[in-house]
Amino acid sequence: MSKRTLFIAFVVSLGGFLFGFDAGIISGVISYAGPEFDLNDAQTGWAVSSPSFAAMLAMLVAGRLSDRIGRKKILIIVALLYAVSALFSAYAISYEMLYIARMIGGVAFGAALILAPTYIAEVALAENRGKLVSIQQLNIVLGFFAAFLCNNYLNSLNTSGESFLTDETVWRWMLGIELAPALLYMALLFFVPRSPRWLYLTNKVEEAKRVLNALHGNERARGEIAIIEKNIRERPKKDKASIGQLFAPALRFIVVVGLVIGVLQQITGINAIYFYATSIFKQTGIGTDASFTSGVLLSFTTVLFTLVAMVLIDRMGRRPLLLVGIAGIALSLGLCAYGFNKATYELTTSEIAQLEKFDTSKLNGIANKTYANDLDFKEAMISALGSQTYGKNEGDILALATNMNATLVLIGILGFVACFAFSLGPVMWVMLSELYPNKYRGLAIGFIGFVNSFSSWLVQQIFPWELSNLGNAMSFLIFAVTALLGFFVLLKILPETKGKSLEQIEAELVK
Numbered sequence: 001m002s003k004r005t006l007f008i009a010f011v012v013s014l015g016g017f018l019f020g021f022d023a024g025i026i027s028g029v030i031s032y033a034g035p036e037f038d039l040n041d042a043q044t045g046w047a048v049s050s051p052s053f054a055a056m057l058a059m060l061v062a063g064r065l066s067d068r069i070g071r072k073k074i075l076i077i078v079a080l081l082y083a084v085s086a087l088f089s090a091y092a093i094s095y096e097m098l099y100i101a102r103m104i105g106g107v108a109f110g111a112a113l114i115l116a117p118t119y120i121a122e123v124a125l126a127e128n129r130g131k132l133v134s135i136q137q138l139n140i141v142l143g144f145f146a147a148f149l150c151n152n153y154l155n156s157l158n159t160s161g162e163s164f165l166t167d168e169t170v171w172r173w174m175l176g177i178e179l180a181p182a183l184l185y186m187a188l189l190f191f192v193p194r195s196p197r198w199l200y201l202t203n204k205v206e207e208a209k210r211v212l213n214a215l216h217g218n219e220r221a222r223g224e225i226a227i228i229e230k231n232i233r234e235r236p237k238k239d240k241a242s243i244g245q246l247f248a249p250a251l252r253f254i255v256v257v258g259l260v261i262g263v264l265q266q267i268t269g270i271n272a273i274y275f276y277a278t279s280i281f282k283q284t285g286i287g288t289d290a291s292f293t294s295g296v297l298l299s300f301t302t303v304l305f306t307l308v309a310m311v312l313i314d315r316m317g318r319r320p321l322l323l324v325g326i327a328g329i330a331l332s333l334g335l336c337a338y339g340f341n342k343a344t345y346e347l348t349t350s351e352i353a354q355l356e357k358f359d360t361s362k363l364n365g366i367a368n369k370t371y372a373n374d375l376d377f378k379e380a381m382i383s384a385l386g387s388q389t390y391g392k393n394e395g396d397i398l399a400l401a402t403n404m405n406a407t408l409v410l411i412g413i414l415g416f417v418a419c420f421a422f423s424l425g426p427v428m429w430v431m432l433s434e435l436y437p438n439k440y441r442g443l444a445i446g447f448i449g450f451v452n453s454f455s456s457w458l459v460q461q462i463f464p465w466e467l468s469n470l471g472n473a474m475s476f477l478i479f480a481v482t483a484l485l486g487f488f489v490l491l492k493i494l495p496e497t498k499g500k501s502l503e504q505i506e507a508e509l510v511k
Contacts, residue, residue, distance in 0.1 A: 009124070009132040013135050014181070032168075035392040039095065044464045052460055061446070063115070074111055113449060120433065121502065126501045129430070141302040193215075255444065268424070269463075269476075283467075313430060326490065333412065333483060334412075343473075345370070347368075357392075428452075431497060436506075
């Protein structure tokens with residue numbers, strides 16, 4: 001693997017860093033912006049999930065558009081949209097302005113998430129392709145880690161009472177910091193060449209050969225050129241690719257595999273954990289400050305196990321990593337469900353006296369009452385205090401009232417993100433970049449990315465409603481059962497693509 005190829009893969013996938021940063025930062029933002037705008041469950045869900053909604057629409061057109069004008073040009077536009085989104089989010093004066101600004105960012109990361117693995121697969125050699133495409137997932141989790149560090153640091157400055165930050169401004173700084181990496185991303189993209197396989201598709205053969213020579217050296221480049229040109233000669237001459245052609249008998253199997261992986265990656269709840277991490281940790285009763293700190297631990301675990309995936313993906317293969325990871329996800333989520341199911345809630349008179357930020361006399365009627373589940377307890381609290389007061393003080397209230405094994409839930413959540421980080425996280429993007437022929441790659445990844453993003457949006461949108469209406473235990477149990485069912489489906493249909501050229505995979509799987 002050349003240093004130039006590694007550099008290019010890292011730069012192109014910086015869009016993943018910005019996606020991860022945005023996804024991680026919102027978990028802290030919503031803790032402050034939610035009460036400030038007095039958001040209900042649906043509005044909270046939309047403020048968090050609206051970028052994913054915009055992303056799924058962007059994914060429908062980004063792949064096809066990149067087939068026409070090139071991956072690089074679209075990625076430069078993506079970087080600009082990230083910068084605009086960060087700036088307008090930080091200056092949002094209303095709930096509506098906040099979600100519209102975030103949707104602009106959603107368009108950016110929708111395009112970036114499908115174009116980066118597409119581009120990297122088209123410049124990488126077969127023996128390093130899994131590792132290089134996985135850099136996208138590494139950048140995503142590094143973005144999460146950076147976001148949780150920022151959240152934790154800015155929250156500590158705010159709660160210390162010794163800085164210029166307040167509850168009304170701290171979340172704006174959380175959102176505005178994203179402007180810096182967005183501008184860096186845009187600048188670095190000008191040092192990236194155009195995709196050689198895309199250049200072949202658009203009959204820019206000489207430029208494609210120059211790029212391959214620069215990336216791999218003359219000897220290896222000759223081998224890649226021979227493989228690409230042989231594939232072009234043998235491929236039937238047809239009209240431009242269309243969505244309908246993806247469901248033709250020859251492509252049906254690989255499209256079904258891609259759809260199963262794409263949907264499973266999201267409906268097991270990963271973005272519910274990331275986007276609502278601070279809120280979830282509050283539910284364990286560890287308090288607001290500890291919830292922000294736990295988010296840092298969560299994101300560090302994700303980075304660590306993504307590195308494990310990068311080491312193993314071209315050695316063990318895609319299939320073993322994916323199956324072992326999904327089995328671990330099901331077990332970890334089941335552990336979370338068990339831990340929340342055993343929780344009880346009670347505020348004693350002495351504990352109520354410790355709450356100093358609001359009028360606690362409203363809680364006298366529920367003092368010393370024990371609640372068997374979080375639904376009944378929260379209903380009683382909101383009835384007594386109102387949704388806005390409870391929302392602003394939920395962390396402090398739950399820290400005093402919750403009786404449960406918080407460590408058990410923390411282990412379950414960390415186990416979940418660890419298993420996701422070495423399986424569904426990177427392996428999905430690697431396999432999507434490999435499964436489809438050159439002619440259909442942009443279109444197919446865009447279509448499956450659309451379905452993936454729709455699943456992500458749905459999970460994010462309904463998760464606050466789930467917590468409010470089904471409770472913590474049932475919400476995690478649903479995710480656990482979904483992961484278990486997904487394991488058995490993939491056990492039956494998942495192929496192995498390790499160590500094969502894109503053209504060899506096409507020959508084996510496209511009949």
